[in-house]
Amino acid sequence: MTVFLQQIINGLSIGSVYALMAVGYSLVYSILNFSNFAHGGVIMIGAYIGYFSLTLLKVPFYIAFIISSLGTGFLAVAMEKAVYRPLRKRNAPFLYFIISAMGASIFLENIVIASPIGPTFRTYPPIFSTTPIMLGPIALGRIDLLMFVISAISLGSLVYIIEKTKIGLAIRATSYSIKGSTLMGVNVDKVIFIIFLLGGILAGIAGMLFGMKYTVYPQIGNITTKSFIAAVFGGLGSLPGAVFGSILLGIIETMTSGYLSSQYRDLIAFALLIFVLVVKPTGLMGKSTEDKA
Amino acid sequence: MSWVYFSGILIMSGINLLTVLGLSLLTGFTGLFSFGHAGFMAIGAYISATMTMKMGIPFIPALMIGGFAAMLSGLLIGKLTLNLKGDYFCIATLGFGEAIRLILDNIKYFGGARGLPNIPPYTTLTNVVVINIVAIIVLVFIIKSRHGRNMVAIREEEMASQVIGIDVFKYKMMSLAISALYAGVAGGLLAHYLGYIQPIMFKMVKSTELTIIVIFGGLGSVSGSVIGALLLTFLPEVLRSFYEWRLVVYGAAVILIMITRPQGLMGGKEFSFKGISKIIKRFRNKNKDDGEVKS
Numbered sequence: 001m002t003v004f005l006q007q008i009i010n011g012l013s014i015g016s017v018y019a020l021m022a023v024g025y026s027l028v029y030s031i032l033n034f035s036n037f038a039h040g041g042v043i044m045i046g047a048y049i050g051y052f053s054l055t056l057l058k059v060p061f062y063i064a065f066i067i068s069s070l071g072t073g074f075l076a077v078a079m080e081k082a083v084y085r086p087l088r089k090r091n092a093p094f095l096y097f098i099i100s101a102m103g104a105s106i107f108l109e110n111i112v113i114a115s116p117i118g119p120t121f122r123t124y125p126p127i128f129s130t131t132p133i134m135l136g137p138i139a140l141g142r143i144d145l146l147m148f149v150i151s152a153i154s155l156g157s158l159v160y161i162i163e164k165t166k167i168g169l170a171i172r173a174t175s176y177s178i179k180g181s182t183l184m185g186v187n188v189d190k191v192i193f194i195i196f197l198l199g200g201i202l203a204g205i206a207g208m209l210f211g212m213k214y215t216v217y218p219q220i221g222n223i224t225t226k227s228f229i230a231a232v233f234g235g236l237g238s239l240p241g242a243v244f245g246s247i248l249l250g251i252i253e254t255m256t257s258g259y260l261s262s263q264y265r266d267l268i269a270f271a272l273l274i275f276v277l278v279v280k281p282t283g284l285m286g287k288s289t290e291d292k293a
Numbered sequence: 294m295s296w297v298y299f300s301g302i303l304i305m306s307g308i309n310l311l312t313v314l315g316l317s318l319l320t321g322f323t324g325l326f327s328f329g330h331a332g333f334m335a336i337g338a339y340i341s342a343t344m345t346m347k348m349g350i351p352f353i354p355a356l357m358i359g360g361f362a363a364m365l366s367g368l369l370i371g372k373l374t375l376n377l378k379g380d381y382f383c384i385a386t387l388g389f390g391e392a393i394r395l396i397l398d399n400i401k402y403f404g405g406a407r408g409l410p411n412i413p414p415y416t417t418l419t420n421v422v423v424i425n426i427v428a429i430i431v432l433v434f435i436i437k438s439r440h441g442r443n444m445v446a447i448r449e450e451e452m453a454s455q456v457i458g459i460d461v462f463k464y465k466m467m468s469l470a471i472s473a474l475y476a477g478v479a480g481g482l483l484a485h486y487l488g489y490i491q492p493i494m495f496k497m498v499k500s501t502e503l504t505i506i507v508i509f510g511g512l513g514s515v516s517g518s519v520i521g522a523l524l525l526t527f528l529p530e531v532l533r534s535f536y537e538w539r540l541v542v543y544g545a546a547v548i549l550i551m552i553t554r555p556q557g558l559m560g561g562k563e564f565s566f567k568g569i570s571k572i573i574k575r576f577r578n579k580n581k582d583d584g585e586v587k588s
């Protein structure tokens with residue numbers, strides 16, 4: 001029972017970080033209907049910005065969070081402007097979007113490897129003591145607690161923006177129909193700008209949390225593939241689905257490493273992906289992807 | 294540059310070319326995007342290596358068995374996901390490719406993560422060239438046939454081609470099966486050229502690199518794929534100092550190609566002597582015109 005509770009807690013904390021990443025995929029998918037594979041690269045850059053602002057600038061960690069989320073927010077928006085906007089203006093087929101996203105992700109990952117930063121693994125300086133808080137027999141890591149709290153706050157603010165503000169209304173309208181909302185006077189370019197900005201900010205926070213918990217290296221983007229799986233699992237394009245899927249995936253992963261072996265952890269995640277695609281491709285809460293042409 | 298080194302690069306570009314040809318049919322002509330072709334290569338490599346090493350089957354039949362195993366797995370993946378719209382096939386190939394690698398990591402019979410050493414080196418330049426020529430001829434015949442035209446129709450407008458009576462699912466399956474077969478045979482050749490294989494050689498980066506070559510050569514052009522595969526295997530070898538920056542440039546180039554010239558190097562056109570003579574003629578006429586104006 002202790003092991004079980006312990007794994008639930010670990011799963012919740014890792015799952016909440018997956019959720020921060022997964023909503024980035026889902027936000028873009030809900031409006032532009034393609035998977036933005038470059039999001040993993042943005043998360044990786046966020047982890048590096050956080051690392052360097054802690055080690056070189058020596059700022060307190062909450063300021064590092066702000067720097068890194070602003071940096072990635074800017075990066076995501078710049079990427080949208082440079083890569084996706086020209087394609088959108090030309091009404092390019094969706095295949096071109098995926099190819100460009102793949103190109104952008106390769107570019108981001110390898111520019112870090114080729115630059116002086118290099119492919120080495122880097123560890124964040126210790127911010128908290130590693131001694132866990134004990135709740136009876138269950139150990140609660142300080143970083144795990146921080147991950148959960150910060151993720152919950154960020155996701156809460158995202159939900160507030162989407163559900164309660166005017167721009168959120170525009171986002172929801174655009175996700176139903178781009179054409180329809182343009183006719184109703186929604187500035188779709190601005191909505192897409194906001195989408196990428198929000199996704200980017202969350203990516204920075206997630207990247208930094210990830211770096212604090214594990215290490216920073218250029219291929220972090222490959223691990224973020226798992227958050228993409230979580231987004232598919234919950235249903236691409238659905239925000240509650242992305243959060244729910246991420247938490248579930250986090251718990252499934254920690255259960256696998258707790259009861260079976262950590263070797264099978266990734267395998268289970270990819271098997272889950274294929275299983276979901278076969279049984280219910282729209283995921284737990286996804287919208288249907290019927291071709292409306 | 295010694296001949297051994299040179300022929301080594303030629304063999305590697307031939308192996309890349311074979312996979313790229315299959316991928317060209319899938320992405321360039323049918324409009325499906327795969328993240329998992331390294332997975333098909335891995336299946337072909339492991340199966341054919343086991344055939345020659347542990348069962349004593351001759352090289353060419355072993356290659357074919359590896360290829361067909363890859364094709365079968367392709368059909369399985371296709372059967373499950375090809376009737377879904379949009380992104381889902383591409384996501385499924387991503388899951389498939391990574392799952393294959395992780396499964397191979399855990400199978401003791403195939404050496405786990407350490408890989409399979411001491412594979413007999415049967416791959417020579419001659420058989421790579423012969424297999425590639427056969428593969429190109431078969432591919433050109435497929436594309437010129439009714440089946441190939443149906444695939445192009447699906448790429449251009451899926452719903453319209455369904456309306457005029459093309460069995461979209463069947464042709465997508467056919468395209469995927471053939472490209473998986475090519476990738477499987479290429480994997481077999483790779484295994485018997487390098488002499489050892491490891492699951493890590495078939496990571497997602499490998500799949501994306503192959504797709505990049507197809508995009509460079511041009512979506513919907515066989516000769517473009519040939520030129521792309523040769524060029525992009527040779528260039529990094531010649532410019533060794535450039536090796537680290539290779540993927541940075543590839544990534545940026547892919548984005549640039551998509552924005553400015555999505556049809557790629559050859560852009561749906563094929564290399565032919567007729568076309569070249571036409572270009573030369575046009576050039577000559579132009580010169581003549583210029584001369585007349587001057588006089």
